[in-house]
Amino acid sequence: MGARGPSCGRCPSVEGLRVSNIARSYPDGSGGLRPVLDGVSLDLPAGHSAALLGRSGCGKTTLLRALLLLDVPGPKDSGEILLDGTPVLRRSARRLRSYRRVVQYVPQDAASSLDPRLRVVSQVTRPMRTLGVPGSREEHTAAAEDLLTRLELPRQVWHSRPHELSGGQAQRVAIARALAPAPRHLLLDEPVSGLDPALRRQVLELLSGIGADLADKETTAQPQHVPAEQQDRPAPALDCARPAPALDCARPAPALLVVSHDLAAVARICSRGIVMDGGVLVEDAPMGDLLTAPSHPAARALRDAVPSLPSPQGVYQPQQPARRQT
Numbered sequence: 001m002g003a004r005g006p007s008c009g010r011c012p013s014v015e016g017l018r019v020s021n022i023a024r025s026y027p028d029g030s031g032g033l034r035p036v037l038d039g040v041s042l043d044l045p046a047g048h049s050a051a052l053l054g055r056s057g058c059g060k061t062t063l064l065r066a067l068l069l070l071d072v073p074g075p076k077d078s079g080e081i082l083l084d085g086t087p088v089l090r091r092s093a094r095r096l097r098s099y100r101r102v103v104q105y106v107p108q109d110a111a112s113s114l115d116p117r118l119r120v121v122s123q124v125t126r127p128m129r130t131l132g133v134p135g136s137r138e139e140h141t142a143a144a145e146d147l148l149t150r151l152e153l154p155r156q157v158w159h160s161r162p163h164e165l166s167g168g169q170a171q172r173v174a175i176a177r178a179l180a181p182a183p184r185h186l187l188l189d190e191p192v193s194g195l196d197p198a199l200r201r202q203v204l205e206l207l208s209g210i211g212a213d214l215a216d217k218e219t220t221a222q223p224q225h226v227p228a229e230q231q232d233r234p235a236p237a238l239d240c241a242r243p244a245p246a247l248d249c250a251r252p253a254p255a256l257l258v259v260s261h262d263l264a265a266v267a268r269i270c271s272r273g274i275v276m277d278g279g280v281l282v283e284d285a286p287m288g289d290l291l292t293a294p295s296h297p298a299a300r301a302l303r304d305a306v307p308s309l310p311s312p313q314g315v316y317q318p319q320q321p322a323r324r325q326t
């Protein structure tokens, strides 16, 4: 793998989430098993933003489900998920609840993930109550209303039910619900697929606000593991356009993991790009490197699918990268 990112999942423990050598298979329909994840390892440090990229079917959602502890590992499955160095698979219900407070999720089809019986404010207060966030009912409601305001959900819809919301409003409610317990990690599965261009822009601006908050922190963060052979690599030639202003939220921004097959969509949100192909990680690089000089064919295919990207110098046009020495 072209591991050029902040860490590779095999170095000493860092604060945050670690995927350690995860292997997963699904039934192949004829009594056997088909490997879908094959020894995936990576670190997702606190306070960083990363995009998990790859073509359809490469295993992104399966990896996300493993991280969310939503899958039940089969007898041939292996590997571990660690939070701050502590294994989290096979947790008791109580400890699972504490994991859910730390790691939150916005699913691909956000609208259908909302509880059809609950009004918008209750969608957001429910996880605070079920996950044991301290505070009275009134305090939870005030916090939910604060989040909805920050996410620019108009007050008129605060008491609407999900079927009365537009797609973009439902997406924002799902993001507010995930932010409500003040998680340290926010995982998003294809957050803008299926949205029309205007809503897509709105949601990307919202997420880039969180990403910008993280980027400001990353500039002052301790350096992460960089393999020795990569330590003198020059800075990325292309810096992404400065994201929108940070989400002005009293709580610290969570680390982001944004699953997508659209490099253009995530380039403004995430500072790191992780590319999967055929169930393995094939590239892990700063976003600027992925845009200018992707080394693996799957990463090049993603980059070449981007027609043009704004850059401080003008419009970025993808070119064939020079062959990288490894």
Ligand SMILES: Nc1ncnc2c1ncn2[C@@H]1O[C@H](COP(=O)(O)OP(=O)(O)OP(=O)(O)O)[C@@H](O)[C@H]1O
Residues within 6 Å of the ligand: 026, 027, 036, 054, 055, 056, 057, 058, 059, 060, 061, 062, 063, 261
């Ligand atoms: N429950 C399941 N049973 C059997 N096979 C599955 C199951 N879920 C996923 N798969 C298969 O596992 C592979 C990886 O699926 P996964 O959803 O992780 O891919 P993905 O990269 O997220 O794709 P997409 O971008 O289209 O969402 C695919 O070939 C898929 O058909």
